[in-house]
Amino acid sequence: MNPLLPAHGVTAAERLVAALVAGRLTVAVAESLTGGSVCDALVAVPGASRCVRGAVVAYATDLKARLLGVDAGLLARVGAVHAEVAAAMARGVRDELGADVGLATTGVAGPDPQDGHEPGTFHVAVCGPDGVVGTVTRRPGPGDRRLSRADVRASARDAVLALALERLEPGPRG
Secondary structure: OOOOOOOOOOOHHHHHHHHHHHOOOOEEEEEOOOOOHHHHHHHOOOOHHHOEEEEEEOOOHHHHHHHHOOOHHHHHHHOOOOHHHHHHHHHHHHHHOOOOEEEEEEEOOOOOOEOOEOOOOEEEEEEEOOEEEEEEEEOOOHHHHHOOHHHHHHHHHHHHHHHHHHHHOOOOOO
16 A cells, blocks of 8 residues: 555555656556446546556457457457457557556456356456566456446456556555
């Protein structure tokens, strides 16, 4: 946790903005299933303009290739809901928007499956100056059938913010 912020009542977005500013880093976000909510969480933090470069909401698969540089062959082979696609989106938005760090989300919010993936499936990735530094994959469990679209999207938003914090905040790593 960033020692500049109190531990109680501080959001992940606030912590991430503080870590980025402290590290003199910038961030860009590529979003699919989250539809802009990751960037929205970041820009809601006062001082976010010191680190947020921008975001690309590439909801349609072809836009992932055209705007973010995701390999069209990869998309044809594995579809849009895949860990490699999330990693490529994070790398692409970082490069295209000229940021130090790229965040990405892709998945299925539901209610219907997509490309053979059940609703609740998502992949998030973080890419730093040295390449992709982490990905998280979530697949729905038996009790997840009741998750709403909003729940899935919020879970993906929270997962990418947590992954970025894990990689960027000072302190011991598990």
